[in-house]
Amino acid sequence: MSPRHPTAHRDPIDPADIDMSAPLGARLTLPNPVLTASGCAGYGRELHRFTPLHELGALTTKTVMPYARSGRATPRMTETPSGMLNSIGLQGSGIDHLVTDELPWLAEHGARVLVSIAGERTEEFAETAARLAGQPGVVGIEANISCPNVADRGLVFACDPDASFAAVRAVKAAAGPDLPVYAKLTPDVTRITDIAAACTEAGADGLSMINTVLGMAIDTHTFRPSLAGVTGGLSGPAIRPVAVRCVYQVYAAMRSGTLRPVPLLGMGGIASARDALEFILAGASGIALGTALFRDPSLPLKVRDDLRETLARHAIRSLADAVGLAHHQPEDDSRLRRTPV
Amino acid sequence: MSPRHPTAHRDPIDPADIDMSAPLGARLTLPNPVLTASGCAGYGRELHRFTPLHELGALTTKTVMPYARSGRATPRMTETPSGMLNSIGLQGSGIDHLVTDELPWLAEHGARVLVSIAGERTEEFAETAARLAGQPGVVGIEANISCPNVADRGLVFACDPDASFAAVRAVKAAAGPDLPVYAKLTPDVTRITDIAAACTEAGADGLSMINTVLGMAIDTHTFRPSLAGVTGGLSGPAIRPVAVRCVYQVYAAMRSGTLRPVPLLGMGGIASARDALEFILAGASGIALGTALFRDPSLPLKVRDDLRETLARHAIRSLADAVGLAHHQPEDDSRLRRTPV
Amino acid sequence: METRHPPRTEYHHVPPTQTVAVIRRIEPVGAYHRLTLDAPAAATADVRPGHFGALAIGGPTSATLLRRAFSIHRADPTAGTVEFIFAEHGAGTRALARHHPGDTVDLIAPLGTPFPLDGGPQRAVLVGGGYGSAPMATLAEAILARGGQVAFVLGAATADRLFGVAEARALSPHVHVVTDDGSAGERGRVTGPLPAAMAAIDATDVHSCGPMPMLKAVTTLATAAGARSHTAVEEAMACGTGLCMSCVLPVTGPDGVTRFLRSCTSGPVFDGTTVRWDDTGTLPADLEGAAAMTPYAPKETDPA
Amino acid sequence: METRHPPRTEYHHVPPTQTVAVIRRIEPVGAYHRLTLDAPAAATADVRPGHFGALAIGGPTSATLLRRAFSIHRADPTAGTVEFIFAEHGAGTRALARHHPGDTVDLIAPLGTPFPLDGGPQRAVLVGGGYGSAPMATLAEAILARGGQVAFVLGAATADRLFGVAEARALSPHVHVVTDDGSAGERGRVTGPLPAAMAAIDATDVHSCGPMPMLKAVTTLATAAGARSHTAVEEAMACGTGLCMSCVLPVTGPDGVTRFLRSCTSGPVFDGTTVRWDDTGTLPADLEGAAAMTPYAPKETDPA
Ligand SMILES: Cc1cc2nc3c(=O)[nH]c(=O)nc-3n(C[C@H](O)[C@H](O)[C@H](O)COP(=O)(O)OP(=O)(O)OC[C@H]3O[C@@H](n4cnc5c(N)ncnc54)[C@H](O)[C@@H]3O)c2cc1C
Ligand SMILES: Cc1cc2nc3c(=O)[nH]c(=O)nc-3n(C[C@H](O)[C@H](O)[C@H](O)COP(=O)(O)OP(=O)(O)OC[C@H]3O[C@@H](n4cnc5c(N)ncnc54)[C@H](O)[C@@H]3O)c2cc1C
Ligand SMILES: Cc1cc2nc3c(=O)[nH]c(=O)nc-3n(C[C@H](O)[C@H](O)[C@H](O)COP(=O)(O)O)c2cc1C
Ligand SMILES: Cc1cc2nc3c(=O)[nH]c(=O)nc-3n(C[C@H](O)[C@H](O)[C@H](O)COP(=O)(O)O)c2cc1C
Ligand code: FES
Ligand code: FES
DSSP states (O other), X not given: OOTTOTTTTSOOOOGGXXXXXXXXXTXXXXXXXEEEOTTSSTTSHHHHTTSOGGGSSBEEOOOBXXXXXXXXXXXXXXXXXXXXEEOOOOOBOOHHHIIIIIHHHHHHTTOOEEEEEOOSXXXXXXXXXXXXXXOTTEEEEEEEOOSEEGGGTTEEGGGSHHHHHHHHHHHHHHHOSSSOEEEEEOXXXXXXXXXXXXXXXXXXXXXXXXXXXXXXXXXXXXXXXXXXXSEEEEESGGGHHHHHHHHHXXXXXXXXXXXXXXXXXXXSSOOSHHXXXXXXXXXXXXXXXXXXXXXXXXXXXXXXXXHHHHHHHTTOOBHHHHTTGGGSOGGGOXXXXXXXX | OXXXXXXXXXXXXXXXGOBOOEEOSTTOEESSSEEEOTTSSTTSHHHHTTSOGGGSSBEEOOOXXXXXXXXXXXXXXXXXXXXXXXXXXXXXXXXXXXXXXXXXXXXHTTOOEEEEEOOSSHHHHHHHHHTTTTOTTEEEEEEEOOSEEGGGTTEEGGGSHHHHHXXXXXXXXXXXXXXXXXXXXXXXXXXXXXXXXXXXXXXXXEEEEOOOEEEEOEETTTTEESSTTSEEEEESGGGHHHHHHHHHHHHHHHHTTSSOOOOEEEESSOOSHHHHHHHHHHTOSEEEEOTHHHHOTTHHHXXXXXXXXXXXXXXXXXXXXXXXXXXXXXXXXXXXXXXXX | OOOSSOOOOOOOOOOOEEEEEEEEEEEEETTEEEEEEEOTTTXXXXXXXXXXXXXXXXXXXXXXOSOEEEEOOEEETTTTEEEEEEOOOSHHHHHHHTOOTXXXXXXXXXXXXXXXXXXXXXXXXXXXXXXXXXXXXXXXXXXXXXXXXEEEEEEESXXXXXXXXXXXXHHOSXXXXXXXXXXXXXXXXXXXXXXXXHHHHTOSEEEEESOHHHHHHHHHHHHHTXXXXXXXXXXXXXXXXXXXXXXXXXXXXXXXXXXXEETTTXXXXXXXXXXXXXXXXXXXXXXXXOGGGOSSOXXXXXXX | OOOSSOOOOOOOOOOOEEEEEEEEEEEEXXXXXXXXXXXXXXXXXXXXXXXXXXXXXXXXXXXOOSOEEEEOOEEEXXXXXXXXXXXXXXXXXXXXXXXXXXXXXEEEEEESBOOOOOSSOOEEEEEEEGGGGTTHHHHHHHHHHTTOEEEEEEXXXXXXXXXXXXXXXXXXXXXXXXXXXXXXXXXXOTTTTHHHHHHHHTOSEEEEESOHHHHHHHHHHHHHTTOEEEEEOOOOOSSSSSSSOOSEEEEEOTTSXXXXXXXTTTOBEEEGGGBOGGGTXXXXXXXXXXGGXXXXXXXXXXXX
């Protein structure tokens, strides 16, 4: 342990004594901070063979729209250094299917479900959200506003503060008072705090960061783009520094009072408890695993348990106490001083 | 060779017959397309021990400002998956030193030099550029507009079309008619084509893409940001898909007529001739090696020679013919059909 | 086109296990590598021909994140081993080829929908292209064990890319070998000897594994001859476990509706007549949900 | 503070070579690993104590890109080998520790500015902390060969992190050993026995390699005693070859101006009295060019 370590003076505590619960706003506390990222665990059935869903903080569903969507032609995926590009194109069977066939199964298996929704128009967001109130197992909605807006000639909602505001407000109104709404942001913007501000002003209960980074690859044998969709979303450890920066910037803006404070869900390249802790220290109250599940579908419980061990080693009694610690100067770290050990 | 390969029907040609010259606008043709990226080979002396500078297409200098700059405190660097973060902070001895001590040495060693310049105000860009006209070995200027603009409360020039326009126009005016000016763009914007448009309208002779991606890392032992500068620039293969996408988007806009066509210099994670070809197919007329030099300072000649071999294998007689090929549909590929074999 | 044999429907899904497998042996076979893993948890009697395994290659400092899928050549519950035959193709398989006995890889197996063995004894032609022959020996054994009959058509570009010829000859008198360049067996494609092979055993079934154009051609011939055609497809996979949706292809369901189905869960073995071979790599307009893709013209900023 | 011995100025720069080196041996030494590379091109008579090598670890699928710097323990021109002593620290060194003889690493060596040997025979105390002792045996040999005298102070946290004690004893009767926990030698820091060691040989020079706080403390003691202090510093390096500017520390020049100098080219060995030890990791206001950092308050969007 380095001498600069903020908790170097404290004795480790028993992992069993760590409070791993993740407070995600007034209407939602999860038993642990480890979620799956949307689109990286389908509707849970396949992952359940490796990670019992009730052990997760929550399962975030593949983004669902009001109707079935075929998704894009193949190739839809290509590997890149420490990352991958995908252009799945939001393939899914639509909200009816989710409500009828998936949510009951998920509830039966004890999953807490964050339903990721999207639309091509603001109204489609609302239409989808309206179907979710009171559904079994559903603990919240993630509004995937990182998708193209037909009314804005295909510009991604989350690239524009006004479109973001409209979509989030519509979802809030449709979801009713009980379901917290998280807005999922794209990093592909000049100032992510502007979009975060639009979402929190529209009433978002929290923010998810980040969606994939726009990228592309070219097949140097065929001389054509590697993905049928030409561009795709970059994910995996390659983008982790970008994701940590986004979470840090938004949390910093909230700390400084320029943004209404709401809980953050951090994601982007998390592949270990160390990585998860990086997001928590940056300001995330919960974290989601995406691409890493493709390599290791058993990862969520490892991350959860290793995170608990790590907190114990650092004598941090509660996960919530670790949130945002990287923003504290060692000398002014009242939060650490306040934690009794 | 895949059946989809556009040149599958043609016989390979002798590598010695490949024209490797890189036309970079009306006033500049380099003998080969392999450059160094700014800040990744200093002013050339250290690299020269591994790669004779005259063998490079050109050396891009570390960004130089009108005055000496200490750069940031350490730690200035941290490794990330397939990448690194740096916050060197433009350390340098200033334009006088460059002109007096470095350029003569570079000219003596046969280097073609692209001088990267920056300023904290538009006038500082102009002031630096004005010193370069007629200097020995200087073949062009790269305006590193991916740096903070004091007049705009520290917002990066290249994040704002107006600031970009002003800086590039000032550099063009100061550089005089003989030195081509390349504007170096940051990918950290909502629409890179908007910035590209501002730069070309301001008279840029070419565009360099991309500078580093804003990121950060947190040391999970000390609970503090890994870099003294908190955030830093992400570089290396991790960002290659982002860089290829930027080059592709801007080239596509030029092809479609929405942007004035100028040559592009591609950079971001290039570590092999394969990677270099990816940028060329996306639309780059020249490519630069940055972070990869830290791993392998002998890389430039390998990339140049392997690229020549690759073109020969694909029966592409001239590097210039490969530029932008990923935009051509195999069936409508008049450029390939026009190339005699 | 007349179908004498109704489509088979029973598919055998078994729960996959994830294990850190130790490499027992890794050795060249022709242009390929034979990889034998110690993986008792995966090497169960539940493994059926057509099942595959997905390997994570490289440790925590590896830049290649995704899993690589390989047909299980043979799983031996007694020895606790699982064998694969793999070709060096890209970064991951090249790195795998440099592994040594004692090194570990993370294995998830068995995965996917294997070849169907139901519906009474089959008289089946097994068609393997290149490493696509890997699952064919155990498939033959299973068919023979159920009282059926088998013939083989094994093809490859060149002799060193042929796999399993000796094993096939030990299992059947009807073994046809073809190579593109004539360096072994007849010069030509598997479709050359296929009609004769089907005729020789009055085939009820044709099972094939190899490149997509081969699977399509085999299905056409088999179907024309009234045999069922089951094809093990190869689509680029990121996970192999059904999570990512990258491995889809257009498959027509019993309801007549075509959907993008995942080849790692609904496949890799599909009834060849249900696969819209000519539409792979495209977005057919009549696909379920295809209309939802078109309200806006595809934008370059269009994310996942 | 009185300096009896004027600062030394001769530094020995030799052109580095880059080679794909084959691992001849890799074996544990206490808590460390001894790595012996076949690298004839680097193992020349030009290698001096204090030179370092920079290793690229892992092949094309490695996610760890940057070079790792290690002091050259010994270069043997006859055998064509270069030896390093390394500790497992992060991802790269952990991966290196899993390498086997016959594996390759890309080596650039010799790099940096070595310990000065000029100015007539030295009476030198060599101070090594942990693996910082790696260059000390060859440094002693070189000083002895030039007619000088040596004493050693070797320290570490624990006994298994002490390196080179036997070699030191073979070279000098004056060898002091300390550990933080007393598990070997005296309990304490290298600064404990340093005055006695200096007195024993009436030291003209103190050469040290180890953690920064140690180098600072050694410089203070040596300087107070009128000896020259040369310190091999350890700053995080991305390239080791002078390209990246990540390895800087504030060093005051003969002109009295403090600048950020690269420890991979101007160092790793610096005259300890020129290093602004207390200002490492900060941006001293009087640094050349520091004023240019302040016109705008540092922004989070501030790039490289
Ligand atoms: C069900 C199934 C069974 C297979 N059986 C075998 C076998 O027995 N022997 C054999 O040699 N090969 C087999 N393959 C092909 C094998 O999976 C690919 O050759 C391999 O994944 C390529 O990895 P790479 O590291 O060489 O290439 P890369 O291009 O570096 O792979 C990058 C990513 O793309 C995926 N990918 C690329 N090409 C393919 C492909 N053709 N098929 C599937 N995924 C791909 C990889 O899984 C990885 O996620 C099979 C594929 C499938 C789908
Ligand atoms: C001149 C010099 C000589 C050295 N000699 C030795 C030696 O003889 N034996 C030994 O065990 N170690 C030595 N070190 C330290 C050694 O370089 C680091 O422990 C090693 O680079 C860490 O790599 P990693 O993969 O374990 O850590 P990571 O944290 O994964 O390294 C990431 C990056 O940071 C750099 N880095 C991280 N920590 C250090 C550090 N402490 N010093 C330099 N770079 C760092 C690495 O080079 C790499 O580029 C020396 C360092 C320097 C500068
Ligand atoms: C194959 C794939 C599909 C994805 N689908 C969705 C999706 O449907 N909705 C969504 O909001 N994000 C989707 N994402 C983005 C992830 O949820 C996550 O934000 C991103 O991948 C970064 O996390 P990671 O690096 O851990 O994967 C998808 C990512 C991948 C790799
Ligand atoms: C250590 C370091 C220093 C850099 N300094 C500069 C600089 O001074 N000016 C500049 O325009 N770009 C600078 N860059 C950015 C590179 O020129 C290049 O645009 C970027 O790193 C992407 O290329 P790469 O992935 O090949 O490194 C720097 C990059 C690194 C890694
Ligand atoms: S490979 Fe991921 S769903 Fe099939
Ligand atoms: S380590 Fe790159 S300049 Fe010193």
